Amino acid sequence: MGSLFKHWPRIAVTLLPLVFVLLHASGVLKIGVLQRLDDIIYDGRLRVTMPRTLDDRVVIVDVDEKSLAEVGHWPWGRDKLANLTHELFARQKAAILGLDVLFAEADESSGLKSLQQLAQGELRDQPGFAERLSRLQAGLDYDALFAKALEKRPVVLGYYFTSDRDGRTKGVLPAPVMQREALQGRPIRFTSWNGYGANIEPLARAAPVAGFFNSITDGDGVVRSIPLIAEYDGQYYESLSLAMFRMLVGSPQVEPGFPKERFLSRTYQGLESILLKQGGKTLAIPVDDRVATLVPFRGSGGASGGSYRYISAADVLSGRLPEASLKDRIVLLGTTAPGLLDLRVTPVGETYPGVETHANVISGLLDGKIFVKPDYAVGFEVVTLVLAGLILAFTLPQLSAPRAVMLSAAVIAAQVGLNFWLYLGYGLVLPLASALLMALTAFALNMSYGYFVESRSKRELANLFGTYVPPELVDEMVKDPDSYSMKAANKELTVMFCDMRGFTKMSEQMEPTQLQELLNGVFSRLTDLIRANRGTIDKYMGDCVMAFWGAPVDTPNHAHLAVKTAMEMAQAVRKINEEHRAAGIPEIGIGIGLNTGTMCVGDMGSDIRRSYTVIGDSVNLGSRLEGLSKAYGVDIVVSESTRKLAPDFAWQELDKVRVKGKEQAVAIFWPMAPADRLxxxxxxxxxxxxxxxxxxxxxxxxxxxxxxxxxxxxxxxxxxxxxxxxxxxxxxxxxxxxxxxxxxxxxxx
Incomplete structure (x- = not known):
């Protein structure tokens, strides 16, 4: 108790994020970023766990660009669709056909209507015209041909609901699957519309089973779920995927499934599931509070996605498909041609075929793998938040920084593990973002309080290092000051020598103060580039800059950063020369040498003056390479050891050289450009x-x-x-x- 009393300010600070996320979870204070983060987590989890395997039970007959090129622009004549339907059932032996397309207008492409007008008008007295037209009429009534092809076959038509100010309607709706009385007066949040676009009466009469193909678009524009049942004018209608599934399993009766009495859902007034009842058997399909299901995406979508077999509608229509290729298959007719506007933004693709979302739901229903946010999700979220928040609030203030990190990581890992276990094992999609943000924020606030109030000695140590180390790296060193020492050590580093050329000539033409101002300006711009790329300035020597990478903070890609800096410095000098030409000032040149190797780095010097620097043969070679740049007419000369550690650049070998003091020849190079920009x-x-x-x-x-x-x-x-x-x-x-x-x-x- 004494320890808790001692740390009560830190406990109070740590409890603050718990209060905010509990307000969010309970609906009192909605935090939009948390919902967006939950969506991102769900999308990532979905992509990681997708089976990415082919479901051979479902086939998509695709009105693709090939079909449009061969058959003609959409919509096709209903005579072609009649032929397509006959082909699918009579020759290909399909088990069921679902149409993710709409036939809201009569097909007048045959010209029958015009011929009838002629028969009643200008050609009324033409001998035999009316009789000839009567014989041709059956073959020219494309809607009747299509309706006959659909009749008495396992076909599910598609239609859509819409909402607008006028509540427009067109076509004939199918019979509803559920009546209002079955809901027992519960205020269930069905997706509701006030208008629809359905199929013309002859087709609706020939194929009385139909399902809407609307999806639910979330606030970020992504389609993640499909309503299984929706409300229109007090009646309840089924989706295309549910209608096809019900037809496959014998058209069972649809009833609402109310939640059982549980501690976490005692007051929940929504539906827990949709019940399909037939012959004494009941199948429960879980749904969320909108009577929708999350789409169980199998893969990235499309013909190349590998989840479903895509067959061009042109191949089916032309009879190129071998007989019985679709025997006992579930067939969906849909479109992926970009101009037909049935592509959706989904968690697994930005141009995902709308027809494949229905295929995914059908597959999930057949496998019994439907993911849903359960009715008790809010209660689950509150309980896990309170448990995790109290553990962190009362434990973190008493732990050292490493142990606090371990505890926070353990709490986060437990929350993530539980969430994934329930998702993979039971198909439950439960909130996770609030728990993660709470744990991370609680840890951050706790550590920040400890830093600002309790770690003055660490800051003093950081100030000592700051005497030697560039300020940009001090912040990283403060996080773990015990890992850094001024003692000399041998490390693999990359050293740079940069020499300015042309200042001798300029000194003859300019006043000393002008030259000083100019030199300081150039050095400032080059120094900014070195620091921006995590380099340590060693010293300035007249018109030369010396820097190195890889110490005091370990930088695994030190060679890459050094080369990148050198190229940026060369570009900066070119820009400076443009300014000089405009101002009438002589231009300057630059020579840079880079070498990577083992160097001795540390605090060196006399009792009077010391500095954090590097020494060794590798340093001397870098200096020699800088001097060679002028001999080869380039601004940068790089050793082979540096080149090997910086493969992201396109290199031009300049020569093999043997510099003064070295017996071994070394290859030297010039970086032409980043490799991906060559x-x-x-x-x-x-x-x-x-x-x-x-x-x-x-x-x-x-x-x-x-x-x-x-x-x-x-x-x-x-x-x-x-x-x-x-x-x-x-x-x-x-x-x-x-x-x-x-x-x-x-x-x-």
């Missing part, structure tokens, strides 16, 4: 250069000359190709040297 012209230039360099090192001068000539045509301004042309001209005069390793010796620093 255009075709520069890629071709690199290939030609590789051939030239190979010929050069083989002392094969003729092909080398040809390739160098081609390179000069590709890039006439590049000094490197002129340099090698002059070398080849000189070396032609010498006899073949079998001991030559292709390296160039440099005796000066």
């Amino acid at each position: 255009d075709k012209e520069h890629a071709a230039e690199l290939r030609t250069w590789a051939g030239a360099l190979k010929s050069y090192r083989a002392q094969d001068w003729d092909p080398c000359d040809v390739q160098l000539l081609n390179l000069q045509r590709m890039n006439a301004k590049k000094y490197l190709y002129q340099l090698y042309s002059e070398r080849v001209a000189s070396m032609r005069l010498l006899p073949f040297d079998p001991g030559w390793d292709g390296a160039t010796n440099f005796e000066t620093k």
Whole structure:
């Protein structure tokens, strides 16, 4: 108790996020970001757990772009759809056909109506015209042909509901599946509409079973669920997928399934399930508070998604499909052609075929795998929030930072594990975002309070490091100050030497104060780039900058960051020169050398003055490489060790060199561009250069000359190709040297 009293301010601070999320869970204070985060969690969990396997029971006959190209623009004549229906049932032996398309207007494409008008008007007295038309009428009434094809066959028509100010209606609705009296006066939140677009009367009479194909679009524009039953004008109608499933299992009666008396749902007035009753057997389909089900997506969707077999409608209509290919299959006729506007944004794809959402629901119903947010979700959320919040509030203040991290991680892991277990094992979709945000915020507030109130000594330690280390990295070091030391140590780092050229000439033309201001401005811009890429400034030496990457904070990609910085610095100098030209100031040049290797890094110097710096042979080589940049006409020279650790760039090998003080030759390179931004012209230039360099090192001068000539045509301004042309001209005069390793010796620093 004494410990709890001591830490009561931290306990109170930690309880604050619990209060807010409980208000959200209970509906008193709706926090939109939590709902959005729950949607993101659900979408991610769905994508991770999708089976991504083919369900061979369901086939989608697709009015795709191929079909439109072969048969013609949509809508097709009903005579073609009659032929398609006959083909599916008579020759392909399909078990059931669901139509995710609408036939709200009569088909007059045959011209029958115009012929009838002629028979009653201009051609009324034409001998035999009326008699001939009477014989042709049966074949020209496409709606009648289609209706006859649908008659007495297991077909489910599709239609849609809509809501607008006028409540427009068109076509004939099917019979409702449930009456208001069955709901016992409960205020159930059915999805409700005031209008509809249904099929014309001849088709509705021939195929009396129909289902709406509306989906529910969430606030973020994503389709995650489909209402199984919806309300219109006090009557209750079934969806296309439910209607097809009921026809498959013998058309059982539909009844509401009310929740049982439970502690967490005693006052819940919604439906828990839809009951399908037939012959003394009952099948319960769970639904959420909108009498909807989440779509159990199997894969990414579409013909290439691998979840369902897609067959072009043109192939079916033309008879190219082998006989009985669809025997006992559930067939859905739908569209994926972009112009037909039946593509949806879903958690698994931004252009997901609407027809496949119904296929997913049918598969889920057949397998008994329907995911739903249960009626007791709010009670579950409140209980888990209170338990987790109290554990964190009363335990975190008494723990060290590492143990506090472990406890918070354990609480989060328990919540995530329980949530996933209920999802995978029982198909329950329960809120998780509020619990995660509460745990993370409680931990953050607790640690922040401890930092600002109880960790002054740590900040003093950070200030000591700040004497040596760039301020940008101090914040990272503060998090774990015990891991850092000023003691010298050998580490693999990347060092940079950057030399400004042209300042000698400028000093002859400018006043000292002007030159100082100019130099400071250039250094400031280059220093900002180094710091932005996590580099440590070692020192300024006249018009030279020295920096390194990888210490004091470990940076695994130190070579990549160093190369990236060097390229950005070269670009910055080009921009500076544009400003100089506009102002009439002489331009400056830049030379950068980069090397990666083992270096000694630490706090070094005398008792009077010390600094955090690097020393060693690898540092000396970096300095030598900077001096070579001018010799090869490039702004950046990089060693092979750095190049190997920075594969994300396109590299041009400049030469093999043996610098002063080194017996071993090293390959040097110039970064041409990020690898993913290399255009075709520069890629071709690199290939030609590789051939030239190979010929050069083989002392094969003729092909080398040809390739160098081609390179000069590709890039006439590049000094490197002129340099090698002059070398080849000189070396032609010498006899073949079998001991030559292709390296160039440099005796000066």
